Every structure is written in C-alpha cells, then in structure tokens.
Amino acid sequence: MEIDENYGMIEDIWQTLFEIFDDEAKKKNIALHYTINVEHEHILTDVTKVKEIFVNILSNTMKYTPSGGSVMINIDELPCSGPGYMIVRTRVSDTGIGMSQEYLTNIFEAFTRERNTTKSKIAGTGLGMSIVKKYVELLGGTIDVESELGKGSTFTVTLKHKIADENYYVKNYAENPETYSEILKDRKILLAEDNDLNAEIAEAILERAGLKTERVEDGIQCVNKIEKMPAGTYDMILMDIQMPKMNGYKATQAIRRLPDKDKAYIPIVAMTANAFEEDKRDAFAAGMNGHIAKPIQVDKLLSTLAEVWGKEMTDETDCHV
Known part of the structure; x- marks a missing residue:
C-alpha cells in the first residue's frame, strides 16, 4: 500500500461522510452528530484512505447501534512538535451493543467478529478493522477502542497530516463573478x-x-x-x-x-x-x-x-x- 497525498479540507471530508450516513441514521432513528475544532482546516494527506478509515468505522457503528441510539463524532486538533504538520484526533462514540473485553484484544485481526454479532445474524466479513488499522499506521497514526457490552463503543483515531500551503486553496474568482x-x-x-x-x-x-x-x-x-x-x-x-x-x-x-x-x-x-x-x-x-x-x-x-x-x-x- 502506498500513500497518495493530495489536498483536502477537513470540513469537506467530514461533511461528505456525514451526508453518506445521514440517510441511514434517519431510517434507523439514530441521532448522528459531529463537532470540528481545528485550527488548520487545509491539509495534505491521502484523502481517499482517510475517508475509507472512517467509512469502515461508521459503517460498523451504524450497523451495531440499535434504533433510538446515538452516534457522536468529535474532531479536534492536537499540538504537534513537527513543523508544518498537525495531528487530528477523531473520536467516534456510539450507544450500540458494545464488545466484550476478550474480543477487544483481537478486534484488529482479519476475519474476527464478536460472537454475539454472528448469532444475531448481523452481516459482515470481519475484514474492516484489520484494513482500518493498516491504513491508520500507513498515515502515521494510532487507533484505540474502548467498549463494554451493552454500553456502546468509542473509537479514537489520531492522524498526522501536512498543513497545506495557502497556494493550494487561495483562488481568485474576480474574473468569474x-x-x-x-x-x-x-x-x-x-x-x-x-x-x-x-x-x-x-x-x-x-x-x-x-x-x-x-x-x-x-x-x-x-x-x-x-x-x-x-x-x-x-x-x-x-x-x-x-x-x-x-x-x-x-x-x-x-x-x-x-x-x-x-x-x-x-x-x-x-x-x-x-x-x-x-x-x-x-x-x-x-x-x-x-x-x-x-x-x-x-x-x-x-x-x-x-x-x-x-x-x-x-x-x-x-x-x-
């Protein structure tokens, strides 16, 4: 796997993701919210892999959160010692069925699924989290999960991005009103x-x-x-x-x-x-x-x-x- 670095805006990335899952949330009567608190909005990163990371996480979150539940996404910028870089911490918390402590130790291995989800006939391959972890590490980040059966789960992802120079996003629209x-x-x-x-x-x-x-x-x-x-x-x-x-x-x-x-x-x-x-x-x-x-x-x-x-x-x- 290789990094295909390109320009993106954090707000655009998350607005797109939010819109992808908004209809599903409404159909399942799930409250879906997100907050963004970043100083540097414009970044250089592999936008496609970033989206794939959170599409996988949000797909699982929506799948395992019952009707009437909620999903909260918090995006915050953390201090970064590397000049020209920023760290974004994203927390995805749900009120879903949760996971056992035993399963949490294996969640990022390919083809692993919690036994209670297979019994309940919830569809899935078990591949998603293994791929997510590889992508996160490829982008120089970390991923952690906290969960308890019956009380939901929280995924915390940190990713390191280059801060985009203003040449990437400052445009002159004077010629075209x-x-x-x-x-x-x-x-x-x-x-x-x-x-x-x-x-x-x-x-x-x-x-x-x-x-x-x-x-x-x-x-x-x-x-x-x-x-x-x-x-x-x-x-x-x-x-x-x-x-x-x-x-x-x-x-x-x-x-x-x-x-x-x-x-x-x-x-x-x-x-x-x-x-x-x-x-x-x-x-x-x-x-x-x-x-x-x-x-x-x-x-x-x-x-x-x-x-x-x-x-x-x-x-x-x-x-x-």
Whole structure:
C-alpha cells in the first residue's frame, strides 16, 4: 500500500461522510452528530484512505447501534512538535451493543467478529478493522477502542497530516463573478461509477452543490440509459474510466456515434485514477469534454463541470448566431 497525498479540507471530508450516513441514521432513528475544532482546516494527506478509515468505522457503528441510539463524532486538533504538520484526533462514540473485553484484544485481526454479532445474524466479513488499522499506521497514526457490552463503543483515531500551503486553496474568482453552484444549480448528472464508495462521495459533493444525480454502474448501462431516455434528460455525464463490461472510453465513443445528435453531443467529463497528461489526452481523444483525477477534490470537480457546461452553452449560442 502506498500513500497518495493530495489536498483536502477537513470540513469537506467530514461533511461528505456525514451526508453518506445521514440517510441511514434517519431510517434507523439514530441521532448522528459531529463537532470540528481545528485550527488548520487545509491539509495534505491521502484523502481517499482517510475517508475509507472512517467509512469502515461508521459503517460498523451504524450497523451495531440499535434504533433510538446515538452516534457522536468529535474532531479536534492536537499540538504537534513537527513543523508544518498537525495531528487530528477523531473520536467516534456510539450507544450500540458494545464488545466484550476478550474480543477487544483481537478486534484488529482479519476475519474476527464478536460472537454475539454472528448469532444475531448481523452481516459482515470481519475484514474492516484489520484494513482500518493498516491504513491508520500507513498515515502515521494510532487507533484505540474502548467498549463494554451493552454500553456502546468509542473509537479514537489520531492522524498526522501536512498543513497545506495557502497556494493550494487561495483562488481568485474576480474574473468569474458566478459561483460554481449558480452555474450548475439544478443540472442533472448521469454518474457512471462502479465503485460504491466513490459513487457515494461523488453524489454527496454534487448534490450539496445543487445538482441532481442518477447513477449507473458500468459503460453498457450508461450507453443504454442515454439511448433509452429522451434527449435533454441529462445535462452531463461524469464518466469513470475503469469500469467492468465497458470502460469509460468505449462508452463515450458509443455515445458519440448515436444517430440522435442531441444525445451524441452531451458533455462528458472523465474520472481517472491519476492526472497524467497521457490520461487527459486519452480522454479527449475518446471524445470527452473534460478530465478530473481521483480522489475527487471538491473545488476541482465543480470548477471542471462549470467550465465544461459554460463552454457547451457558449458553443450552442455561437451555433445559433
């Protein structure tokens, strides 16, 4: 495993996670709250692994907390002796079924599950906490758990992050008085993404910016959806490249060959695993209008979509002059 360091905002990371689990909490009647108390909001870290750590922890927390319970997340910055770094301590506490002291000694070993959860038929592989511990250690952090049967559990995670220089986040919007949200509000995005976690993150970002989303899981489904639905149903496609059955390049080429030109010319933005120039060239060669790299950065995603949409509208206006 390697660290893929990139820029992120602590508030954005947690807002995304909160939105992913908010619907589940409401369905189970679980009170879900979080507080953030950090001095340095902008960080350089492996944002995807940070999210995966807490997706695993929160998934278990929601799974083992009964209806009427509560989950509290506290994010605090701790003093750090290393210049240019910060330490974030995150505590996730629930009022769930808890764990025995015997099981706590084995919780971070692969394929271990508390016996009372297997008896109660609660689904799970037992792999999650083993992966979480590896990711936490890879990021130079620690993870501890306190629990008591029938009284809930508290996971405490500390992670060390670089503090991002202001060049990463200070932007000049003077040339474009419209915000991304104003440009993109109420646009409908067809999201082609086979990975559930990546899809949930993208949907949360898009919906928070005022866009409407619909998801398909591979290139064939994406092409079929465009063919089946009336032209204008979707304003844009956000297309993952690495998908089963038909990848994003082939799906784009199939859409561009559709006889209905209104469907064939729909704006398509590629999502790839990196930002190499070769990937950008391949995306444009396949007929795509834009390119963003994973893991998704909120500002970059919205600015790219706004730029592609704005160019599309300009091109349409020019065609009608």
